[in-house]
Amino acid sequence: MKRSVSLAAIAALFAIGAAFTTRYQVGMWNVDHPENGSPGIYTLTAAQVKSIYCPGVNNVECAYLVTNPSVIIKKP
């Protein structure tokens, strides 16, 4: 009985770790008008961008910078 509880508990701990790891996973984003620097492909973490979807298009992911919502960025 103890083993069954611990196996599920271990799974829960792994899930918590995985969720936080995904949150800080880096991704390549194409920033059109960055606040500092020139337009180009930048590496940002999931916590730095807010994903949205381009209006009217399926499965095309857009995002904006958390620090400046007016900066729309796209996956390269």
Added chain:
Amino acid sequence: MKKNTIVEIIAALLVFLFIYAALSKLLDLDKFKYQLGQSPFITNISWFAAWAIPLGEILVSVALLIRRTRLAGLYLSFFLMLLFTGYIFMMLRYSSYLPCSCGGVLSVMSWKQHFVFNLIFTGLSLLGIAIENTRTNKVIAAMQ
């Protein structure tokens, strides 16, 4: 493999799935609310669903973690997975566009992959219920 071990593995897999999905949603609640708001079927209740879905997933996980409530947790998992699978089926069949409302790495899957993934976990919940029910009935019979 012992039937008890199979239920343990199924419960662990479901706990991992639900905790991971719930936390991914809660860590980016604004994004999740926005995505649910885009869904043609639940736009009107998106605010409520954005809180209810991850909290429900955590509640089911707690039920699965406690040995005494595991059977109830498996029933709830089956119900939840059936609900998600039905939602994806409706989206694939009737929606004109497909906004993704999934959390973490699950959002990388296509809707069809997600549908199959959900079907597998629905089947696992059902298998867990069947095994756990048999085991519980045996225990009750032994007590009588």
